[in-house]
Amino acid sequence: MDPRHIDGDLETILLTEEEIQGRLAEMAAEISRDYEGKDLLLLGVLKGAVMVMADLSRHLPRHAEQDWMAISSYGSGTRSSGVVRIVKDLDTDILDRHVLVVEDIIDTGLTLSWLVSNLRSRGPASVEICTLLRKPEAEKTPVDVNYVGFDIPNAFVVGYGLDFNEKYRNLRVVGTLAPHVYT
Numbered sequence: 001m002d003p004r005h006i007d008g009d010l011e012t013i014l015l016t017e018e019e020i021q022g023r024l025a026e027m028a029a030e031i032s033r034d035y036e037g038k039d040l041l042l043l044g045v046l047k048g049a050v051m052v053m054a055d056l057s058r059h060l061p062r063h064a065e066q067d068w069m070a071i072s073s074y075g076s077g078t079r080s081s082g083v084v085r086i087v088k089d090l091d092t093d094i095l096d097r098h099v100l101v102v103e104d105i106i107d108t109g110l111t112l113s114w115l116v117s118n119l120r121s122r123g124p125a126s127v128e129i130c131t132l133l134r135k136p137e138a139e140k141t142p143v144d145v146n147y148v149g150f151d152i153p154n155a156f157v158v159g160y161g162l163d164f165n166e167k168y169r170n171l172r173v174v175g176t177l178a179p180h181v182y183t
C-alpha cells in the first residue's frame with residue numbers, strides 16, 4: 001500500500017520505499033560477503049519481519065534457506081518484559097547451522113536477547129542478527145547486532161511489516177503515526 005491511501009494517518013514518513021530497498025540491497029551484499037562458503041539459514045521472526053525477509057532474501061545473490069518463529073513477549077502495556085513464550089517454533093534443526101535472525105525492529109532488545117540464548121542452546125555453528133530498524137534503547141542490551149538498516153528515533157513507527165493494532169503492515173514506507181490515530 002502506498003502512503004497516499006492512508007492520507008493523514010502518518011505524521012511523518014521516516015523511510016521511503018527507495019531508501020528501504022537501497023539499504024536492504026547493501027545489507028544483502030554485506031551478508032553474502034560475510035557468509036561466503038557457508039550455508040545460511042535465515043530465521044524470520046513473525047509477523048513483523050515478513051517484509052524484511054521477503055526483500056532482503058531476494059536481494060541476496062546466493063541460496064539461503066528460510067524458517068520462521070513466532071514468539072510473544074509478556075509485558076505491561078507496550079513495554080516488553082523479556083519473558084517470552086514460543087508460539088511457533090522452527091521446523092529446522094539448527095545444530096551446526098549458520099543462523100541469521102531477521103528482525104524488523106529492535107527496541108529494548110529484551111525479546112531478542114531471550115531468542116538468541118534460546119537459539120544458542122540448540123548448538124548452531126553461529127547466530128547473528130540482522131534488523132531493519134533499531135531504536136536508541138537497544139544500546140542498553142548486551143546483544144550484538146551485526147547488521148542494522150537504520151537507527152531511528154524513539155517513536156512508535158508503523159509500515160513495512162510493523163503494525164498498530166494489526167494495521168499498516170502492508171504500507172511500503174516506514175512512518176510515525178499521527179496522534180489522532182491512537183488517541
Ligand code: XMP
Pocket residue numbers: 048073080082104105106107108109110111112155156157158162163164
Ligand atoms: P524489544 O523491546 O524486546 O521489542 O526489543 C521488540 C518488539 O517490540 C515491538 N515494537 C514495535 N512495533 N512499532 C511497532 O509496530 C514500533 O515502533 C515498535 N517498537 C517495538 C516489535 O514487535 C518488536 O519486535
Ligand code: MG
Pocket residue numbers: 045046047048049104105
Ligand atoms: Mg517483531
